[in-house]
Amino acid sequence: xxxxxxxxxxIPSGNIVAREIEGELIIVPLVSGIGDIDDxxxxxxxxxxxxxxxxxxKTSLTQVVQLLADQYSVSRQEMEQDVRGFVGELLKxxxxxxxxxxxxxx
Amino acid sequence: xxxxxASSDYCDTYDLNKSPxxxxxxxxxxxxxxxxxxxxxxxxxxxxxxxxxxxxKAISRELTxxxxxxxxxxxxxxxxxxxxxxxxxxxxxxxxxxxYLHARHLGMRVLLFTNxxxxxxxxxxxxxxxxxLEKIEVTVYGMQPTTYDAVARCPGAFDEFWRxxxxxxxxxxxxxxxxxxxxxxxxxxxxFEAWAQTIPWMEGTPSYSMFFEMRGRRDSGKKNExxxxxxxxxxDGLSVLTRDxxxxxxxxxxxxxxxxxxxGIRLFSCGAGLSLSIDAYGIIQPCLxxxxxxxxYDIRKGSLKEALTVFFPRIREILAENPDYxxxxxxxxxxxxxxxCPAKSWSEHGTLDTPVDYYCAIAHEQARYLGLIEPGESAxxxxxxxxxxxxxxxxxxxxxxxxx
Numbered sequence: 001x002x003x004x005x006x007x008x009x010x011i012p013s014g015n016i017v018a019r020e021i022e023g024e025l026i027i028v029p030l031v032s033g034i035g036d037i038d039d040x041x042x043x044x045x046x047x048x049x050x051x052x053x054x055x056x057x058k059t060s061l062t063q064v065v066q067l068l069a070d071q072y073s074v075s076r077q078e079m080e081q082d083v084r085g086f087v088g089e090l091l092k093x094x095x096x097x098x099x100x101x102x103x104x105x106x
Numbered sequence: 107x108x109x110x111x112a113s114s115d116y117c118d119t120y121d122l123n124k125s126p127x128x129x130x131x132x133x134x135x136x137x138x139x140x141x142x143x144x145x146x147x148x149x150x151x152x153x154x155x156x157x158x159x160x161x162x163k164a165i166s167r168e169l170t171x172x173x174x175x176x177x178x179x180x181x182x183x184x185x186x187x188x189x190x191x192x193x194x195x196x197x198x199x200x201x202x203x204x205x206y207l208h209a210r211h212l213g214m215r216v217l218l219f220t221n222x223x224x225x226x227x228x229x230x231x232x233x234x235x236x237x238x239l240e241k242i243e244v245t246v247y248g249m250q251p252t253t254y255d256a257v258a259r260c261p262g263a264f265d266e267f268w269r270x271x272x273x274x275x276x277x278x279x280x281x282x283x284x285x286x287x288x289x290x291x292x293x294x295x296x297x298f299e300a301w302a303q304t305i306p307w308m309e310g311t312p313s314y315s316m317f318f319e320m321r322g323r324r325d326s327g328k329k330n331e332x333x334x335x336x337x338x339x340x341x342d343g344l345s346v347l348t349r350d351x352x353x354x355x356x357x358x359x360x361x362x363x364x365x366x367x368x369x370g371i372r373l374f375s376c377g378a379g380l381s382l383s384i385d386a387y388g389i390i391q392p393c394l395x396x397x398x399x400x401x402x403y404d405i406r407k408g409s410l411k412e413a414l415t416v417f418f419p420r421i422r423e424i425l426a427e428n429p430d431y432x433x434x435x436x437x438x439x440x441x442x443x444x445x446x447c448p449a450k451s452w453s454e455h456g457t458l459d460t461p462v463d464y465y466c467a468i469a470h471e472q473a474r475y476l477g478l479i480e481p482g483e484s485a486x487x488x489x490x491x492x493x494x495x496x497x498x499x500x501x502x503x504x505x506x507x508x509x510x
Contacts, residue, residue: 019182021185022133023131029237041239
């Protein structure tokens, strides 16, 4: 698993378009090189979706873990594992970007 | 190919064409066909729609960039994941790149039908950088200037087409090619299919349009006479369809399992009105081909949502009344092999429910070949159609597994 800076704040990358259709979160690649094949779309499951919704560029991963652990009454350790797993995948796919490095971040 | 995300706890990947994306509830509108213009830089002898590229009247009537963007925004709100840009030649629109990028930034995949002549280095670069996520479909009218230009009736057209596809190849933009089978390019077929095999994104042999449709606007009897002369005969068409015998048998086994059986008196057993098509002037049609004014909806006076949820459900309730249709088409168990539909009836006869003998003959030719009917038999008179279909499917599947 990729080593993550839990103090980092992430936002959706400009390389993708995230759409919510009938309650389902769909990530559509915008630029080349996001998926393994050319015609892939990504559907994010329930766990992924609640994490995704917190990636607003203002909330650090540590805070995301704490917020979701409280909200869903699960242990912090369990939630951190989910956050690390999901965010790791998103980073690998260049679907999110570090808000600190983004020109739009304040 | 196994994708690492496919087994993830968080994401699944989908090929929109192969997997049901929405397990729970599908989007209100899954896809949208947009005919950006009826104008074309080709003037093909067999075309059902084209107007001259500089047709001033057509240009003045076409929707503006802003109007198209508004429609795309509405479509995105309704869940559209795939938009199909066609024409005429859609790349003739000066704002094509702007509309394409707008659709892609809304999170839509784009399917583009083109003759390739207007593909510039800039457009190829754009498709490379921001891919359409669907293979571009390029129709090829000949493999040399004399044949291509004779079909397109436009000197220099071949050279522009060839430059366009080379640009796509150089930028590695996925595309496939399709042919149009005409007397003018008949001698090019072998060369075309050999070239098609070298295109990395082709799967199998290219498809052909050959059972040409009449003018969808019913705007020219003379052009329709020409089109009728150019149509492939049912016998020749069958030999093209079955040129790859193994593939044909495999495809037909799957096809027969899904689509055979009499359609009955409901005219719209297809997807017309469930998905939507918009012409260049903002008129929403039940499908790309059906342009009967009474069945169309003007988006300038309403919305995509109203068209889909209020207007077209009523259209889909229309029943056939023509006695000839009721005797033949409504009872015909080889419906799946036949291109008869309200759109074809409209373009040929100006009604929704008149049998089109040409398509009927093509369907019967295939049905005889498959063993569904005997020589001289009319499929609508057959009473044990379901039994025959099952027998033929079994035969086709046995052939597929190498049994006799």
